Structure formats: C-alpha cells, structure tokens
Amino acid sequence: MPAKNSKVSVVSKPAMAINEHVVEIISDSGEGAQKCGQSFASIAAKMGNGIWTVEIIPAEIQPPARSIEGASGNRIRLAADRVTNGGDKANLMVAFNEQVLLGRLHADELADGAIILLESKWRTDPNAAVAKSYSNVYERLVADGFKPIEVPMETECLKLVADARRGKNMFVLGLLCSIYSLDMQLARDQISTIFKKKSAKIISANHSLLEAGYDWAEANLDIKFKIPTTPAKEPHIVINGNTALGLGVMASGMEVCAMYPITPATSASHYLSDVFKNVGGVVHQAEDEIAACAFAIGSSYAGKCAVTITSGPGYSLKQECIGLAVMAEIPLVVINVQRGGPSTGQPTKPEQGDMLTAVFGSHGDAPKVVMAATDIEDCFYSVITARRIAETFNTVVVLLSDAGLATAQQPCPRPEFSEDWLAPPIDQSPVEDGRLAYDWQLQTGRVNRIIPGQPNGMHTVTGLAHDRRSCVAYNLTVNKEGVRNRSLKLAALQKTLKTPPVFGDDTGELLVVGWGSTKGAIEEAVQRVRNDGYSVSSLHLRFIQPMASGIKEILQRFDKVLCVENNWSDDMEDDLITEDNRRYSNLAWLLRARSLVDIDCWGEVGEQPIKPGTVERVIRDRLAPRAINKTAPNRAAAGRH
Amino acid sequence: MAVRATDLLLSSGDEEHTLEEYEGRMPRWCTGCGDLAILAAVQKLCRDKQLNREKVVFVSGIGCSSRFPHYMGTYGFHGLHGRALPVAEGVKMRRPDLDVFVNTGDGDCCSIGAAHWMHATRYNMNMTVMMHDNNIYGLTKKQASPTSPKGTRSNTTPRGSDLDAFDPLAATLGMSNLSFVAQAVDWIPELLYKIIKQGYEHRGFSFIRILQRCPEFMPNRFEACVQDPDKLLLLTHKNGIELSPGLAKVYKNQKEHDPLDLVGAQEIAGTSERVPVGILYRNDSVPCYEDLRQPTELITPQLIRKGLETELDKFTIWPSD
Secondary structure, three states: OOOOOOOOOOOOOOOEEOOEEEEEEEEOOOOOHHHHHHHHHHHHHHHOOEEEEEEEOOOOOOOOOOOHHHOEEEEEEEEOOOOOOOOOOEEEEEEOOHHHHHHHHHOOOEEEEEEEEEEOHHHHOOOHHHHHHHHHHHHHHHHOOOOOEEEOHHHHHHOOOOOHHHOHHHHHHHHHHHHOOOOHHHHHHHHHHHOOOOOHHHHHHHHHHHHHHHHHHHHHOOOOEEOOOOOOOOOEEEEEHHHHHHHHHHHOOOOEEEEOOOOOOHHHHHHHHHHHHHHOOEEEEOOOHHHHHHHHHHHHHOOOOEEEEEOHHHHHHOHHHHHHHHHHOOOEEEEEEEOEOOOOOEOOOOOOOOHHHHHHOOOOOOOOEEEEOOOHHHHHHHHHHHHHHHHHHOOEEEEEEEHHHHHOEEEEEOOOOOHHHOOOOOOOOOOOOOOOOOOOOOOOOOOOOOOOOOOOOOOEEEOOOEOOOOOEOOOHHHHHHHHHHHHHHHHHHHOOOOOOOEEOOOOEEEEEEEEHHHHHHHHHHHHHHHHOOOOEEEEEEOEEEOOOOOHHHHHHOEEEEEEEEOOOOOOOOOOOOOOOOOOOOHHHHHHHHHHOOOOEEEEOOOOOOOOHHHHHHHHHHHHOOOOOOOOOOOOOOOOOO | OHHHHHHHHOOOOOOOOOHHHHEOOOOOOOOOOHHHHHHHHHHHHHHHOOOOHHHEEEEEOOOOHHHHHHHEOOEEEEOOOOOHHHHHHHHHHOOOOOEEEEEEEHHHHHHHOHHHHHHHHHHOOOEEEEEEEOOEEOOOOOEEOOOOOOOOOOOOOOOOOOOOOOOHHHHHOOOOOOOEEEEEEOOOHHHHHHHHHHHHHOOOEEEEEEEOOEOOOEOOOOHHHHHOHHHEEEEEOOOOOOOOHHHHHHOOOEEEOOOOOHHHHHHHHHHOOOEEEEEEEEOOOOOOHHHHOOOOOOOOHHHHHHHHHHHHHHHEEOOOO
16 A cells, blocks of 8 residues: 555555565664564554564663663564464564664574665764774675665654654554555554554654655565465454463452562563452552562462462562462462573573472472463463362462563454353351361362351461361371372362373374473474474473373373473583483473483573474484484483383 | 452351350460460450451461460461561451451561561551560570570570660651551550550551560560569550559559650650550551552452453454454
8 A cells, every 4th residue: 555645656566475474673772663563563463464473672671772782672473374483583674773683693583585674874873983883784794695775764754753763663664564565554543552642743743654664665675575364253362471361360350469570470460450450459569579479378368369470589489488378278379470590590581490390399298280371372261270270279370471471472362251260259158067177078188168257167277287177286197188188189180181182193203292382383393394294293281280191191102202391401412411410301300200201302591482493403303313422322212112 | 349248147146255265276385475465365355346256367477476376266377487467468458357466476577577567567457466575586496586685695696695686666666657556565464455455446557566475485584574663664645555543553654655646656665764565656547558459349240351351352353344
C-alpha cells in the first residue's frame, strides 16, 4: 500500500515470497527499538503471520551509549505458519549505531548474507573517534561479505521532529512495513494504540515518521518480501510469558500474591499490581523474599491460597519457608522465573538451572510438586493447574518458567474462562467430632485441611515433627508416619498424570528429551532432521516431580537418549572429564536415577534461549560417530534394555 | 464480602466461654518461667473478651516463647525462627474476621527476624504482638541474645558479652508509622493483663515487650526489679494504664505519661534509669494495611470472569471477518 502524501507515489515493487525471516532491531537503551520491534510483531500477528519475539535487554538501566553491552532491542521471528521459538540467526538487522551491531556480530547472531540496515549519521560524526569506529565496523562488515545499507535515519527524522532520538523507532517501523509488505493502516492503528495516553499531536508526529520511513524504503531500497499470512479464524491473544503467568494467577482464583522485586520475575508482579485488584486480588510487596513467602504461607493457611513469584536468588532465600509449607501441609504456589546462576549470575539471561534445586531444595525430605511451563500459553494454564494441585494435596507446587519465556511474545488461542479453574469458597463449617488435623488417608496420604474459623477444628500447625493431632512428636514412629504420608501424596498425584507423548516415532535411533521452555526449539530441530530421514524423536516433560509413568519405557525404546537443556553439563571432550566425574545436566541426573538408562546430555549456558539450529547441530553430531580417545565403554550405549 | 458473610454461620451460642476452653496442651516451660504468667494473662483476656476460639489465631516463631500457641485452645501457627510476623500478616490480610496474636522472643524478634519487625510496625496490621524478652536464648540452651546486658556470661560469650544490650523499646519508638508500644513485666500480673488488654483493644499493630524471667539460664536477671519496686517506673494516664490503689501503694515511682506523646515516650525509653512499665505510645489514627488493601467488590466467579475478560481483550487479535 503506498503511503499517503508519498512524494514517490510508487506502486509497490514486486515482493519476493519467503516463508520466514528473523528480524532484529537494536539500539542504545532508551531509543525505542523495543517498542518498534513489538509493534512490528503485533502488526504482522494481526495480519496472520506466526511470530515469536525475544527481547534483547541490557543488564543496566542506563548503560553507556554506543556500547556493545548496552544493546537493547527486539528479535522477531516472522513466519507463514505458527512458530514455537525464536528461530535461528537474524536475516535482517536494523542497527541504530555500529557498536550495538558489533555486539550482535560478536555473538554470531547474523545469518550468512543477512541484510543490515545501519544508521549512517555516525559516518560524519564530529567526534573523529566515533566516525572512525563507524567506518571500521562498516569495512569489517563488507570484508565479512555483508552488504550493509546505510540509512540516514537521523536526517530523515529531523525533517519531521526536533529530537530524532525519540522518533527514529517509528521511522524504522515504516521501513520494515515497506520491506515486509505490512498493512500500513494496521501500523497507523498500532501507533494510535501505543500512544493512546499521549496527545493527538504526538500521535500525528509518529504517524508522519512511520510514513516517512515507509516512503524512504519504497524510494531507496530494492528489497521487498512477502511472507504469506493465514488470518486467524479464532481469537488469539499476543502476550509474553510473564503476562501469561499474571493472567493465570487471576484466572486461578488466587487472591494473594506476595513478592519482592527481582529480575526477570518482576514484570509478572508489575502486571498483577496493575490489574489484580479488578478481580479482588492483592499484590503485597514484602520487605524481603523470605517475608514474601511467609506472608503467602500465612494467607494460604487462613484459606486464601497464595502465590509468591521470584527468580533464582529469591528462590534460594525461600527454601526454609518452602520446607515449612511442605511440613505443615499448607498449599502454596511458588513461581520461579529462572535466570542465569549461581548467585546473582546473569539476571536478564535465560537458564534452566534451578530444576534440581526445585526438586531437592529445602533441607530434609521435603517432597513438593515441580512443574515447568513449556511455552507461553502453558505459563497461563500451569498456574491454574498449580493452584488446584496445591489445594488438592495441601502442598507446595513450584512452577518453573525462565527469562526466555518471560519476555518472549507469541499469539496463543484466547482462553475461555471456566469456573472450574477457581477454588470453592473456603470451608467454615464446623469440624465433625473426632476428626484430627492430619487425618492422613491410608491410600493417598492426603489430608482434608482444617481452616481457621472452622468451629471444633482448633489446633496448632507446626514445622516440628507432629502427629495426627498436630501435636509435637517426641516419638520417632510418629515422625515416620508424617514423612511417609507427605511423600505418598506425590505418588498419588503421579497416578493421575498422563505419559507425555513422543514427538516423532515411538522408537528409533535417538530420543531427545527436554523440559520447560525448550520445547519449541527441540521439536523444530527434531522435525528438521526427521525431514532429512534421521530416526530421531523427542520427549518433553512438563511435570518434573512427580514424573508421569511410562517414561522409562519410552527411553528404553531408543538406541540413544540425549537430554538437551539450557543449563550446565560437563563436556566429555574436555580432557579432565570422564564418566567418573562428569556432571550431567539437571534433567539427565534425574532421568538417569529414575530410569537407569545411560542418558547422555548436552547443555548450553548462554545468553539466549537455545536455538533450533543449535539443537539440530547437536543431534547431527551425536548421530555421527565421534572420535574420543578416552576410555568410556558405555558412554554412548543407552542400549535397548 | 465472602468472609464476612460466613460470620453469620459462626455466631456462637449463648453459653459463656470458660477459662478452661482457652487452654491447649500442658505447658512444657520450666518451673518459674515468666511465659506461664503471660499465658495466664492471655487466657484470662480471651475469656473476659469471650472470644470465639475458632476465630483466634496465635502465630509464633521459634524459641521458648514460640511454644505459646500449642498451649492455647485456639488455632495456632508455630512456624519458623524469626518469621512469625510475615506469617501473621498473611493470615490477617484477607481474614479480618480473625483475631491475630503473635508470640515472639528477643532472639526471634530482635535478631533473626528484626527486619520483619520494623516492616510489620510500618504495615500496622491489626494484631497483638507479645515479645517475650528474657535477655537470653533459652531453647538452644543459653547463648547471649541481642538484649543480653553487656558482660552476660553464656555459652557463646564465656568471658562475658562484649556489647551493650540492644534496646527494643528505643528501637521500636523510632520506627515509622508506629501505632502502639508498651512494656510489661511478667511478675506484676495485674499490669501484665491490663497492658495486653489495651494492646488487644487497640486497632493496629500493638507491640508489647514483656520482660520475662528465665529461672534456668538468667536466674538473677530481673531479681532486683522483682524485689525492689523502686526500680520500676509506672506510666499512668487516663488514656493509658490507671493503677489500682493496691499497686499504687507498692509502686511509688509513677509518671503521668500521655500515650500520644511520642517524644516523651522516646525520652522515657532512652533515658530512664528505671524500667518503664505501661503504655509508651498509642496512636489510634494510623490506618491498617489490611483495610487499605481490602477488595472493593465481593469476589465472585462473575467478578473474576469480568476482570479476566477485560484483560484478555487488551491482548486479543480478533478474526478479521
């Protein structure tokens, strides 16, 4: 669609049909690349493209301008069909300066022959060092075989606004609308929406910038793509994983969220703080992570099942409280949006490093349910499931997400609210004579909880070992009864879990096993190698503890089993690493112990979610015989048992 | 509100509650322990107020003091060391119908849980907090606590503790959003009862430090005060504690102190050579956090549906046809 008032007044150039592209827009922090990227993705999603967006976030609020570590932006995977992950390297990159671009180049994020659109103002920067840096990077790009296109963003924007720094992002949005043949009316609507709290003047200025970008591209660029669209027949919502968690909390009927600020979990609480009150809920920002968890436990104890939302370091701090909730059998939902660890680690980077902490955390035997959301939609439904399990079994349910899911956006079918998602009103009826506080059921270990306010049910819960009356147990056999019953509950829950489906054939040469947020990337990689005729399947776990039955049998049907995870595992190619001392990835440890299958693993502790191309390479590598000189007799022999 | 509606269901019968109804398990404190006096005063208060036992929750941390809930015939929550206050806040947040009491000790409150104490004061949720201060760790068998006087010999300070004692009264009187601070002693039951009662009647965070004798590990700590009434300073006021003629006769050191006078309270706490007993500060006009954060509408499935649908609308892409 030609832009209004276009001087060029061209009929759009013919567009090259492509199936998908990965686009990155990067700038200094504060220049609005995020907003540009999100808008671009929204417009494409509305037209019916599959999208997945990934935020590129600097660790600091105001990192130095024009610095590699300060790169801020958005990666958008745009496809004809639904996509389940952020895809591979970028096919097109828009950079607001050469330094942020350099960062992406160092990170090896550009595909061969990627199109680069680079702000050209730096070439003539009055600071000679800046101009030199720019031309050096430009030369390097050319030497590397790229054909960078210089775009006079600043010059063009200054024709319309006084401060180009605040307008460039919408100019770039116009560029991208032209390049990807997006609907300009949708783009104008998008701008009206995102600036709806601003004045008409500001909206109008941004519309002009958008159109200027579009016109400039039409007049000066000879690249134009069209990715086929399939307009949705059902309503979809476009949200990120943390918003999905927040919506899930609202939909689960929980009334209290107690939290303490921590990256990358906080945006879920930000969202809830804004809207939770509309369903009667309250977000309590506690004085620390421990208090947040204790507050949630108090609220749950009083009959209002509560959630606490945190990330790695906060999760560590909550361990004693989690043990208390397990011991006293108080329902509690703990959401851990994992980040790079240990310690403060990499706050804005994704990692799946907390699974074993979640499973084994807190001292003593503290059995708790551990779930991992597999995609953005699953973040929503998992909270609802977690609340229900917590209240059915009066125990702690840990829900793991991660920094990748937290900020990634994807369209998902709009949920249809069901009253079944909510807990029934709290029981305040008198307790029948003879019923004890912990009437552990013989078969399931379950207890029907008594809530303060119920006449005839008075008792004192305690973190000390206790008997059925909740009296402190000074007798070892009494303690054993409690330990057994708390463990039994997980077995009872396990009986209700379905064996997860195998992606691909039920038997074959290699089974890739993953959990949580890597589902999309793993399945895409498996599909690619299957298309090439490889005998590879995958299995993805959502329930980590308890783990559904039938998994061992699946593992045994494959010649090799490989866990692929976004966490550390020693590489057998390292000189010092042997079968004897290798530290496995989280799930591999657990699955090896559960199944006695000799499972191999591959992990990545990187800056980004695992890419399908990386998994694909690992699979191909594992299927090819590797030359390893070390004595490792059974290393690759996860044979048929 | 859903919770309040259930109150109707729970209205008690006409029978009078007896003292025995408020008794729980048999206390396992040592003979002569000051906690026993606190327990007696609290049980009497519950009886005098005719509290419905099922509507009362005693929350505690860890330590000798924190066994308290087990000895009450009400609901109780005996949790983690230092974390009684955040648990109690969570209980109260959406259950304003429950009476919440907290029992904590000098280690629990002033050491491992000190941060929670400061913030609980600021939240000002309606609960009665008794800080049993025996100046020593008892349950772990005699280690110096923050309130142990300098020179206290204990298992961790065999040559005497090095630091001056931490002053919980001065500390709490410096905290923000303060609404009730009092000090009591376990050996004057009448005053102990009156002070806890005023704490209970105050709507807000009522912090009561109770000097409590530990005959096992600090046998002589308060002995001088017990023996010599002159070592105490009784705070009296028509808006605070009014002494019975009997007490007034024994305890001659009295000071007229208006509980609204914060500066006066700080002076008494910080400078008095005598142990002040009574209401140091009370301000009834501080809003309670749970009131500020109450839902504005009755929470029903319809409300949740409406709220959720409104949110989903914000993110929805509708089919174009």
